[in-house]
Amino acid sequence: MTPGPHRTTEHTHRAPRPTPAEIAAAAGRTIPDLIGPDLHVLFSGINPSLYSAATGHHFARPGNRFWPALHRSGFTPRLLHPSQQDELPRAGLGITNVVARATARADELSPAELIAGGEILTALVDRWRPRYLAVLGVTAYRTAFARPKATIGPQPDRIAGVPVWVLPNPSGLNAHFTLERLTAEFARLRRAASSRTPAVLSVMLAVPDAAEAARWYARALGATTLWDVGGVVGLSVGGAPFFLGEPENNGWATPTDAGTRTVRIEVFVEDPDAFIARAVAAGADGSVDEISDHEAPWGIHRQGGFVDPFGHLWLVGDRSPLTASSS
Template sequence: MTRFTQAELEAARDRLVPDVVADGLAVLFCGINPGLMTAATGHHFARPGNRFWPVLHLSGFTPRLMKPSEQGELLSYGLGITNVVARATARADELSAEEYREGGQLLASKLTGWKPRWLAVLGVTAYRAAFDDKKAQVGPQERTFGDTRVWVLPNPSGLNAHWTAATMAEEFGRLRTAARDQGVTVHPS
């Protein structure tokens, strides 16, 4: 993995990272916003301590542990990645409430075109802020965006000590099972 100096990471601040998306995905994973490592590399969930890639594999969404640089392969599994807020920051607490709300509105409009079967928001706090749902909990939500159902998953950041990789994988696995039970293919045969 490439090592970046603090100056190189700071230079990535506010950069945009392209979504990994296609129309009609089984599950579109939605992070809060890109971190500086993600912005510097151009690969989602690139910080070594982030547990997204290991949990994706442990939960059965991917047949092997993938590297962030292999993010494009997710499309072949019917999976994609976007963010609530596109702007890269060092920490999510650098985002304003207005950025979350605007990000939620923009995401909702994108979903009408992309039409994924499931939107999986990674972080209950981000979901609450973006969609003004103060009582949301981890798990399936009542809210839909057209035919897109919503599931809130734990934030895979290494800073989220409330969830282990194993307990996160269980919750990701619940989503995978729900999608499969709807007849959605979420893993290649």
């Protein structure tokens, strides 16, 4: 996705216009989704116009402001013609519709069609996991997803775990929004989609010898080394990163030197019994918290623990309270 303000370059591409007979014959047709992995934004129109269905291109009806707003807001470096839509996935952008069938006007769709389309769109979002879903049309969004009080902008509720942004309908029939106002709303979404970087929280464990400790964690926990800068080592266990640091380089003490433990590391894996057994076999002390089933607000889970040779307490379970509520 191209950040920043738009450039003034206009498209020179032109495709043949469909005849009135071809437009009329397009009623009920569908257009393939423009979609793929790793999208910054998946735009969802309400449904294709007859003009779009006749051409096979999204937002193709003359007077539709989607492509100018997309360019002016900085999503694309130049103004694309609808027939150049295949360039969008390379920019991290995709297009679909709430309802697939083409009509002359969006108000020809029944509430039942919009609700069914919302279910299909939810499944599509769940499969492709775009960074944002942008629905172009607040009235259709309210009906399709049972959000009667929804307004333009970011939504408090997610769809299939993906953030949702409602944009104005770019149709030329939407007199409430000028191109300038449309562009401003598109730009708000572009800034959010460009800057959204999830926070990563990791822990650094104090150890007397980082390289030696890294070898033990690899043997005992199956850890892989991400990097080693001498005295500080980055490791990963099952995709979860953590660090090892030597006290003289960081101004702290190991648990052994301090004579106490002030932190415990909790890790959640598919088989906690096997995880703990492997650590104990490599020299960890497994007597501190024998593994057993526990009842918690998020359900029954299995958990136990061990102390590694460097004095750190590890708790190992099969269900994390941080993710159990969404399962």
